[in-house]
Amino acid sequence: MVGPFGGVTAATALRAVLDDPRCAGEPVSITVNYAGPIAEGPFTIESRLVRTNRSTQHWMLTLSQGDAVHTTATVVCGARRASWSDTEITAPAAPAPESVAITTPPGFPVWMDNYEMRFVEGHGPLAGEQVEQPTSTTTLWVRDTPPRPLDQLALTALSDVFIPRVMVRKGTMVPASTVSLTVYFHADATTLAEQGAQPVLATAGAQHFGDGFFDQTAQLWGVAGTPLATSHQLVYFKG
Amino acid sequence: MVGPFGGVTAATALRAVLDDPRCAGEPVSITVNYAGPIAEGPFTIESRLVRTNRSTQHWMLTLSQGDAVHTTATVVCGARRASWSDTEITAPAAPAPESVAITTPPGFPVWMDNYEMRFVEGHGPLAGEQVEQPTSTTTLWVRDTPPRPLDQLALTALSDVFIPRVMVRKGTMVPASTVSLTVYFHADATTLAEQGAQPVLATAGAQHFGDGFFDQTAQLWGVAGTPLATSHQLVYFKG
Numbered sequence: 001m002v003g004p005f006g007g008v009t010a011a012t013a014l015r016a017v018l019d020d021p022r023c024a025g026e027p028v029s030i031t032v033n034y035a036g037p038i039a040e041g042p043f044t045i046e047s048r049l050v051r052t053n054r055s056t057q058h059w060m061l062t063l064s065q066g067d068a069v070h071t072t073a074t075v076v077c078g079a080r081r082a083s084w085s086d087t088e089i090t091a092p093a094a095p096a097p098e099s100v101a102i103t104t105p106p107g108f109p110v111w112m113d114n115y116e117m118r119f120v121e122g123h124g125p126l127a128g129e130q131v132e133q134p135t136s137t138t139t140l141w142v143r144d145t146p147p148r149p150l151d152q153l154a155l156t157a158l159s160d161v162f163i164p165r166v167m168v169r170k171g172t173m174v175p176a177s178t179v180s181l182t183v184y185f186h187a188d189a190t191t192l193a194e195q196g197a198q199p200v201l202a203t204a205g206a207q208h209f210g211d212g213f214f215d216q217t218a219q220l221w222g223v224a225g226t227p228l229a230t231s232h233q234l235v236y237f238k239g
Numbered sequence: 240m241v242g243p244f245g246g247v248t249a250a251t252a253l254r255a256v257l258d259d260p261r262c263a264g265e266p267v268s269i270t271v272n273y274a275g276p277i278a279e280g281p282f283t284i285e286s287r288l289v290r291t292n293r294s295t296q297h298w299m300l301t302l303s304q305g306d307a308v309h310t311t312a313t314v315v316c317g318a319r320r321a322s323w324s325d326t327e328i329t330a331p332a333a334p335a336p337e338s339v340a341i342t343t344p345p346g347f348p349v350w351m352d353n354y355e356m357r358f359v360e361g362h363g364p365l366a367g368e369q370v371e372q373p374t375s376t377t378t379l380w381v382r383d384t385p386p387r388p389l390d391q392l393a394l395t396a397l398s399d400v401f402i403p404r405v406m407v408r409k410g411t412m413v414p415a416s417t418v419s420l421t422v423y424f425h426a427d428a429t430t431l432a433e434q435g436a437q438p439v440l441a442t443a444g445a446q447h448f449g450d451g452f453f454d455q456t457a458q459l460w461g462v463a464g465t466p467l468a469t470s471h472q473l474v475y476f477k478g
Contacts, residue, residue, distance in 0.1 A: 031270040035290040035297040051274040058274040080450035184454040211319035215423040
């Protein structure tokens with residue numbers, strides 16, 4: 001509520017790793033902690049390559065403006081190898097994306113203008129559902145606007161595309177901001193290429209609200225029913 | 240599989256923060272990345288207090304032996320304040336702990352000797368269930384042995400008490416090790432005091448296995464049906 005879209009901050013941290021010539025493998029995990037609001041203007045990312053193993057590579061990062069650190073992050077890259085595979089979770093039921101209406105972005109927050117959102121469940125107050133809900137679950141088809149092929153950076157940003165769950169439950173605006181965001185990447189380059197610029201089926205719900213914090217779990221699914229990423233976050237709220 | 244119990248490494252990192260005189264508030268989130276196996280012997284934890292806000296405090300840590308970093312961690316502490324509260328997830332069905340048999344620890348890994356485990360579902364190969372399973376879900380009552388009152392450190396360690404999910408699915412030993420572990424703390428000091436030394440109802444399941452990695456989500460519940468913590472991890476496996 002007090003800084004830019006957390007998803008783009010996370011994607012920016014990941015990009016610092018992926019653009020580094022020392023980067024080995026594909027991203028498998030990122031955790032971003034939001035320490036303070038980032039102001040419009042220049043910023044510095046310092047990345048520390050901690051260790052490169054045969055299967056994983058570990059990074060620590062800070063994003064600073066002046067002397068103040070505004071974001072910290074850790075990234076793990078990994079060598080994706082053919083292995084036994086299975087998915088225990090199931091994608092939420094949803095009609096085909098083209099049969100779901102596109103929601104007009106509310107204008108604020110402005111980052112929502114950058115996404116084409118088709119809500120299936122749990123629209124929340126920014127998409128016109130201004131009544132209390134029995135659960136905080138939101139499911140939507142979503143992609144960048146203008147459309148562009150999905151990559152790990154866009155997927156990272158999409159993991160934070162859900163408005164704070166407390167606002168969906170309450171059906172109204174509530175001051176809230178993400179404290180910590182984690183993304184586990186399940187899609188390899190082939191899966192991302194197959195997905196292309198098609199919409200992602202995104203679903204999220206809170207687990208527990210209390211003492212001014214709640215946690216959210218999220219899943220991002222490709223059009224072919226392939227799990228692209230799972231994500232979790234802890235959020236601070238007033239209310 | 241190649242180092243000490245990941246749960247105690249995570250608890251050790253958290254302790255470095257909680258024992259620091261600068262620590263403000265209670266832990267709300269920790270992420271630990273396991274970069275390399277920790278050998279028996281001395282180690283050094285370097286902790287960096289990144290930022291203290293009104294509601295949250297951000298830390299970065301490394302655990303080293305000699306010049307090599309073996310573990311990185313980020314910790315967020317927070318000011319727990321009275322707020323609207325609700326739990327959207329439900330505890331798994333389980334008989335009372337005293338009616339579930341205590342499993343004899345397998346001897347290896349040795350850390351399992353430090354827990355009293357009463358399996359309700361998904362025993363896994365270390366507790367005698369050496370057949371393939373349709374899901375990786377494990378539910379058990381668990382507490383330290385010898386019993387002692389639960390605190391945030393013990394809760395952190397308990398978040399990693401589940402053997403790798405791929406072993407439960409396959410019903411056999413599979414090389415696997417945790418890459419990244421995140422814990423979100425939902426219990427305040429009062430809830431922990433009420434829990435005391437009673438068993439915790441712990442449940443975990445994998446979401447997706449593929450490309451040599453899988454992710455696990457876990458919930459830890461108090462005897463009164465109170466959510467104590469939720470936890471997530473990414474695990475590397477061969478198979």
